[in-house]
Amino acid sequence: MKTQRVFVLGGTGFVGRHFLNHLARLGVPSRVPARHPHRCRDLGLIQGCESYPIAGWSEEDLVEAMAGCTVVVNLVGVLDEGAGRTFEQSHVTLPERATRAALRAGVPRFLHLSALGADAESGPSEYLRSKGRGERVVHAASVQGLAVTSFRPSVIFGPGDRFFNRFAGLIRRMPGFLPLACPEARFAPVHVGDVVKALVRAMDAPETQGQVHDLCGPRIFSLRDLVMYTSQTIGRPIRVIGLTDRLSRLQARVFEKLPGKLFTMDNYQSLQVDSLCRTSGLAELGIEATDIEVVVPGYLT
Ligand SMILES: NC(=O)c1ccc[n+]([C@@H]2O[C@H](COP(=O)([O-])OP(=O)(O)OC[C@H]3O[C@@H](n4cnc5c(N)ncnc54)[C@H](OP(=O)(O)O)[C@@H]3O)[C@@H](O)[C@H]2O)c1
Numbered sequence: 001m002k003t004q005r006v007f008v009l010g011g012t013g014f015v016g017r018h019f020l021n022h023l024a025r026l027g028v029p030s031r032v033p034a035r036h037p038h039r040c041r042d043l044g045l046i047q048g049c050e051s052y053p054i055a056g057w058s059e060e061d062l063v064e065a066m067a068g069c070t071v072v073v074n075l076v077g078v079l080d081e082g083a084g085r086t087f088e089q090s091h092v093t094l095p096e097r098a099t100r101a102a103l104r105a106g107v108p109r110f111l112h113l114s115a116l117g118a119d120a121e122s123g124p125s126e127y128l129r130s131k132g133r134g135e136r137v138v139h140a141a142s143v144q145g146l147a148v149t150s151f152r153p154s155v156i157f158g159p160g161d162r163f164f165n166r167f168a169g170l171i172r173r174m175p176g177f178l179p180l181a182c183p184e185a186r187f188a189p190v191h192v193g194d195v196v197k198a199l200v201r202a203m204d205a206p207e208t209q210g211q212v213h214d215l216c217g218p219r220i221f222s223l224r225d226l227v228m229y230t231s232q233t234i235g236r237p238i239r240v241i242g243l244t245d246r247l248s249r250l251q252a253r254v255f256e257k258l259p260g261k262l263f264t265m266d267n268y269q270s271l272q273v274d275s276l277c278r279t280s281g282l283a284e285l286g287i288e289a290t291d292i293e294v295v296v297p298g299y300l301t
Helices: 014-026 037-045 059-065 087-105 126-144 164-173 192-203 223-233 245-255 265-270 292-300
Strands: 006-009 030-034 049-053 071-074 109-113 147-153 177-180 212-215 239-242
Touching: 006 014, 014 030, 014 049, 014 192, 030 037, 030 059, 037 049, 059 087, 071 087, 071 192, 087 109, 087 126, 109 126, 109 192, 126 147, 126 265, 147 192, 164 223, 164 292, 177 223, 192 212, 223 239, 223 292, 245 265
Parallel strands: 006 030, 006 071, 030 049, 071 109, 109 147, 147 212, 177 239
Antiparallel strands: none
């Protein structure tokens, strides 16, 4: 690979850890700015991965931290707001600041993980609208010479995911039934290994510059199908009670007040559009999509 050192914003998260391990297997060094270095000491166990404590996250801090890197990969994201975190800050302000810092630090390449349905104007939720604004600000930096490619995954699965693991945990705690909001919302779950491969393929492929790739798995499921699949996989039969739209909203209003914010009104609004691809970004990058059956039983059971 031509890439010399990759600067991974959001490297401490679920996708980030898979990405860093993949880079290590390829022998590509990485650097991860860490907000809470004490919470991610294990990153030091990944070959070639350098955790970089960064206090202020100002543009100056980022320019300094990016020195010597040849690619910036932005994996920063939040699913809800609160305790000082906002969608605007994580999905728009920080990526924009990171593009400016990359230009100043002389980093030529920028990869950005967005989300399917991202749309600055007509996204149904603030999550999706802020993701749309984020794509806009990072691609705007191409005018100044930064080579930007972005990716829009459907829900991502793999060891450590928040989707199947969370439903498996819920099913294990429920007494044989599960009230499910938005049961007919549709997804095409994409394997984290395929998302990581897409990032790596694009890294050294200048022809992907300026492109936005939708990333989906090979099959489409409703949320109800995925919960049923989870219950079968962990061997805990459960009756899924699909909630009506009115009850789904009510559940969101109640759950967003509870610790852990299992489900919020903004999450409910995101589920009003299907998370499906218009074109297959994985196929465009020469990657064969992995089915849930191949991977999920391996980490849920
Ligand atoms: N997982 C999915 O199913 C899915 C689906 C579609 C799109 N995506 C997108 O894919 C990306 C990676 O997702 P993920 O599942 O890996 O998320 P994750 O596990 O929640 O990790 C999020 C990362 O973002 C960092 N972060 C959040 N807000 C930040 C801020 N204001 N400043 C600095 N760092 C911040 C976190 O750092 P700390 O460790 O310090 O908190 C963490 O490293 C995100 O952009 C997400 O929106 C994910």
